Amino acid sequence: MENPVALLTLKILFLSCIAVGGFIATVPELNRFAVQVQGWMSDGTFATLFALSQASPGPNLIIATLVGWEVAGFAGAVLATAATCLPTLVIAYQAMRLRAHHGRARWFLLVERAILPIAVGLILATAILLTASASGAAPPKLALTALTAVFLLATRRSPLVPLAIAAVLGGAGWV
């Protein structure tokens, strides 16, 4: 198969079928495939795309959209995005139905009670990693993270408020 769009779509389809823990977990493999195996772009380009996908709004699977966009423009972006979503759409829908039917079964409640703390632990671990990588241990940035968290815990107002304040402070060079 020579068509890059088809190759990329199939690769992403496969990756998102095994991407337990989020699409972010497959990024190293996507990098290897696009840069080393297929030679579609340089390592630097991929790194820039990844940084952009992290800084942009939206779920982080958007990295696949950018890779598709880089490889084959509009068609590439659309197909790559669809390929990331399709497996989850099918699998999660079935899981939801399973939950609706067996949600009161003892084994299901047991599973639910077992996996909830693991999921919460993973969230807190992500919070630690993100805080560390975003702040680089700079006190003003750590304070920004802490104040945002406090704002969200103390109020029910839109998270956009602390983000907007942070953007203004950062743009002015105060943080």
Added chain:
Amino acid sequence: MRPFHPRALAGGWSRRTMARSRGHGLGEYRKMQHQMPGEAATSAEGVTPLKLFLGFASIGFVGFGGVMPWVRWLVVDRKSWCSAEEFDNLFALASFLPGGNVLGVSVMVGGRLAGRRGSLAAVLGLVAPPAVLVCLMAELYRRHQHLEAVQGMIGALASAAAGLIVAMGLRMVWPMRRSPRALAIVLVVVVAAGLLRLPLVWILLTILPASLLAARLVAR
């Protein structure tokens, strides 16, 4: 949090049969099918795929640094489509499915409220607007990446976005405060994934059986 005492689940079991015997429409019956008994108390009535699409699209545009906390804010705090505990349970389930928690939880919330089309609408709303935006941003960034203000802004946004995740994690831990079993597992996972940075597969393979065993023992 109730899920730690499964037998406390009370009432509501006959809702499905009641809905049928009272002659509710098929659509309503379907909606109820996907809702777990005891997890009502939300404004999930009359949520259409269009409402789901618009709701999820609205956070797709603002979810800097990951949309996970935003999805919870939309679904639980803003629209009351799900109770906090149901959201946390769906979220935990989604974390173990391929494709990640955000996408998975959106599929489940959409599907629970409006069936198959609801799932599709939620995912489209979550993914399509940011996908368009990110391609535009890629072009914009190429032109302005040298500007200090842009870099400062993105750096500060990243720090604030980390705060969103911190808050979400703490909100999810709070209901577990009386369960030493759950807190111990949270702690082990935080250390393994956040400090030691072990690969996720290892963590799941070792901690999941341990957690199942612990849940089983506590249940007795």
